[in-house]
Amino acid sequence: MQNKKNQPATEEQKIKDILLREDYVSAKDIENAEEYARKTKSTIVEYLLGQQLLTRDLLGQAIAESFGVSYADLNYNQPTRDQILAIPEAIARRYRAVLYAVKDDSVIVATDNPKQPQMITALKKIFPQKNLTVAYSLKEDVEATFVAYRKPLETRFSLILAGNRRVAPEIIEEILGDALIFKASDIHFDPQEKEVVIRFRVDGVLREAGRVPKEHYENILNRIKVQAHLRIDEHFSAQDGAIRHSKDGKMVDLRVSIVPTLDGEKVVIRLLGEYVRSFTFSDIGLSAADQQLLAEASKKPYGMILVTGPTGSGKTTTLYSLLKALNKPEVNVMSIEDPVEYKVSGMNQIQVNKQTNLTFAEGLRSIVRQDPNIILVGEIRDRETAEIAVNAALTGHLLFSTFHANDSATAVPRLLDMGIEPFLLASTLEMVIAQRLVRLICSSCRFSASMSQQELAAAFPKLAPYFNQKSLTFYKGKGCKSCGDTGYKGRLAIFELIPVGRELKEIILRNPSSKQVWEIARRDGAHSLFEDGIEKVKNGITTIEELLRVAAPPEQQPQAMR
The missing domain is CATH 3.30.300 (GMP Synthetase; Chain A, domain 3)
Incomplete structure (x- = not known):
C-alpha cells in the first residue's frame, strides 16, 4: 500500500498541502474538491479551477513550490x-x-x-x-508556445500574395480551394495590427496558411458577408451565416461566424466537406467487434443510442455513418439539428431556428407526429429535450443523439441529474458511445522503430501493462510535404461502447454513480477509450504520443487485450 501512495498521488498531496498552508483555499474547499474528484474521476484541481476558488497563476505557483523551483508565467511574460x-x-x-x-x-x-x-x-x-x-510553467502554457515550430502550409493563395499581384476579393475562392485540398475543417482569419493571418485547422491542429495585408482585408471580409447574407455595415456585433460553395461541380456547405475584436473582425469558416459524407464504420475507426455491437443495438425497433464526447470529437460523423447504414426507402428517417451539417438523400432534416421558436424540443415534438421510424436529435442540451427524447424512444421510435460527457459511464448519472426518471431511462437506453479523435500516421513518411520493455517503462511508465512482448515495434511519421512536415495525415476515432444490458438497466433504477456503471460495463466486456487507442497504436495507425494527447490510461488494470 505504501508504494501506491508514493506514486502519482504524491505530487497532488504536495500541491494540496501548499494550497492549505498558504491559505490559497480552505480545508472545506479541499474536502469538497476530493468528494467531487471521487465522484467524477477527475482531480481536485479541476474542481478548484471550475469553482473559481483558485486561479491558474496561484495553481502554477503552488505546483512550482512543490517542485522547489520558481514559477514562470508564460502568459504574462510571453517568450519571443x-x-x-x-x-x-x-x-x-x-x-x-x-x-x-x-x-x-x-x-x-x-x-x-x-x-x-x-x-x-x-x-x-x-x-x-x-x-x-x-x-515551472503550466503544461498548457508550455505547449501553446510550440505553435512557433509549425511551418506554414504551402498554399496557392499565399504564392499569389507573394507575387505582389493586386489582391482582389476573389482571393477567397483560392483560400477555400486550398482549404479543401488540405481537407481543413475550419478557416480562421485573424486580424492583427498590420496584417491578417489566415490559418487552416487540419487534423485538429491550426496551421498558418498565409497572410494578407490589412488594407486588402475589408474587401475580402465584405465578399464573405455578402455570400453569407450578412450585413456589411455591421462591424461591432457578432454575426452568423451560411454559404453554399460550388467547387468543381460539387457543393460544399460553409458555416460563417464573425466576431469583432480589437484589431478588426475575426472570421471563422467551418467547412462541411464531401469527404466526410461517405464515411463507413471502418473509416471512422470502429473495430469489427464494436461494429457488431453497434449493429445489434441499431437493429432494435425502438430505444435510444447516445454518442458522447467534447466538441469536435466526431460525434455527428459517427451518427451519420450509422444513419447511412439504416437509411432505406421503407424507413422514415427525420432529424432536428443545429445546424444541419450534411445533407443526406432520403432523410428529412430540420434546421433549428430560434427566431421562429423552432428549438430542439419544439422540433422533436413535431417530428414525433410525422410517423418517423428513426429520429436524430443533434444534441440533448436541456431537461426538456431529454424528456421528449426519452418518451419518443419509449413510444416505438429508434432515437440517436449526442450528449456532452467525459466518458460513456458518466452519461448515465448526468442524464439522471437532468431530471430524467430512472425507470424511463432504464427502459429506453440501449447503448452509450464515447469517442475522441486521434491523428493518423502519415502513410507517405511512416517508419518503424523498435523499443524494449525497459525503454518503454522508462519513457511511458503507465503503458507497460498494455504490452507483453519483450521487443516492441512502434510507428511514427518523419514529416514530409504530403503531411505538412507533421508526421500525421487524417484522423479517426477511438471508441468506448457500453451496451445497456439487464444488469445495467437494474442499477439505473437505483441512481448509480459513473463508477458503478463502469464496473458493470467492464464485467460485461467493455473496453475504455485508452484501450481502443492502444490497439490502434499496436496496429501502426497512430502514435503513443497522440493517444496520450487525447486519452488518459484508466485507473484499473487493462483487460486481456483483444
Whole structure:
C-alpha cells in the first residue's frame, strides 16, 4: 500500500498541502474538491479551477513550490519567437521546455516537469556558456508556445500574395480551394495590427496558411458577408451565416461566424466537406467487434443510442455513418439539428431556428407526429429535450443523439441529474458511445522503430501493462510535404461502447454513480477509450504520443487485450 501512495498521488498531496498552508483555499474547499474528484474521476484541481476558488497563476505557483523551483508565467511574460526557436523542436517537445528569459550570463528555461532526468544535460549542450535555471510553467502554457515550430502550409493563395499581384476579393475562392485540398475543417482569419493571418485547422491542429495585408482585408471580409447574407455595415456585433460553395461541380456547405475584436473582425469558416459524407464504420475507426455491437443495438425497433464526447470529437460523423447504414426507402428517417451539417438523400432534416421558436424540443415534438421510424436529435442540451427524447424512444421510435460527457459511464448519472426518471431511462437506453479523435500516421513518411520493455517503462511508465512482448515495434511519421512536415495525415476515432444490458438497466433504477456503471460495463466486456487507442497504436495507425494527447490510461488494470 505504501508504494501506491508514493506514486502519482504524491505530487497532488504536495500541491494540496501548499494550497492549505498558504491559505490559497480552505480545508472545506479541499474536502469538497476530493468528494467531487471521487465522484467524477477527475482531480481536485479541476474542481478548484471550475469553482473559481483558485486561479491558474496561484495553481502554477503552488505546483512550482512543490517542485522547489520558481514559477514562470508564460502568459504574462510571453517568450519571443526567437526565444522559442533557440531550443530545437525535438528537445523542446521531448522535455516540454521553452526559453523563458535570457541575460548576459544566464538563461531561465520553463517546463511543466523540472525533475525530468537528462533534461539539464540536454539544455546545457544548447546553452554551454550560460548559467542554467529551470522554472515551472503550466503544461498548457508550455505547449501553446510550440505553435512557433509549425511551418506554414504551402498554399496557392499565399504564392499569389507573394507575387505582389493586386489582391482582389476573389482571393477567397483560392483560400477555400486550398482549404479543401488540405481537407481543413475550419478557416480562421485573424486580424492583427498590420496584417491578417489566415490559418487552416487540419487534423485538429491550426496551421498558418498565409497572410494578407490589412488594407486588402475589408474587401475580402465584405465578399464573405455578402455570400453569407450578412450585413456589411455591421462591424461591432457578432454575426452568423451560411454559404453554399460550388467547387468543381460539387457543393460544399460553409458555416460563417464573425466576431469583432480589437484589431478588426475575426472570421471563422467551418467547412462541411464531401469527404466526410461517405464515411463507413471502418473509416471512422470502429473495430469489427464494436461494429457488431453497434449493429445489434441499431437493429432494435425502438430505444435510444447516445454518442458522447467534447466538441469536435466526431460525434455527428459517427451518427451519420450509422444513419447511412439504416437509411432505406421503407424507413422514415427525420432529424432536428443545429445546424444541419450534411445533407443526406432520403432523410428529412430540420434546421433549428430560434427566431421562429423552432428549438430542439419544439422540433422533436413535431417530428414525433410525422410517423418517423428513426429520429436524430443533434444534441440533448436541456431537461426538456431529454424528456421528449426519452418518451419518443419509449413510444416505438429508434432515437440517436449526442450528449456532452467525459466518458460513456458518466452519461448515465448526468442524464439522471437532468431530471430524467430512472425507470424511463432504464427502459429506453440501449447503448452509450464515447469517442475522441486521434491523428493518423502519415502513410507517405511512416517508419518503424523498435523499443524494449525497459525503454518503454522508462519513457511511458503507465503503458507497460498494455504490452507483453519483450521487443516492441512502434510507428511514427518523419514529416514530409504530403503531411505538412507533421508526421500525421487524417484522423479517426477511438471508441468506448457500453451496451445497456439487464444488469445495467437494474442499477439505473437505483441512481448509480459513473463508477458503478463502469464496473458493470467492464464485467460485461467493455473496453475504455485508452484501450481502443492502444490497439490502434499496436496496429501502426497512430502514435503513443497522440493517444496520450487525447486519452488518459484508466485507473484499473487493462483487460486481456483483444
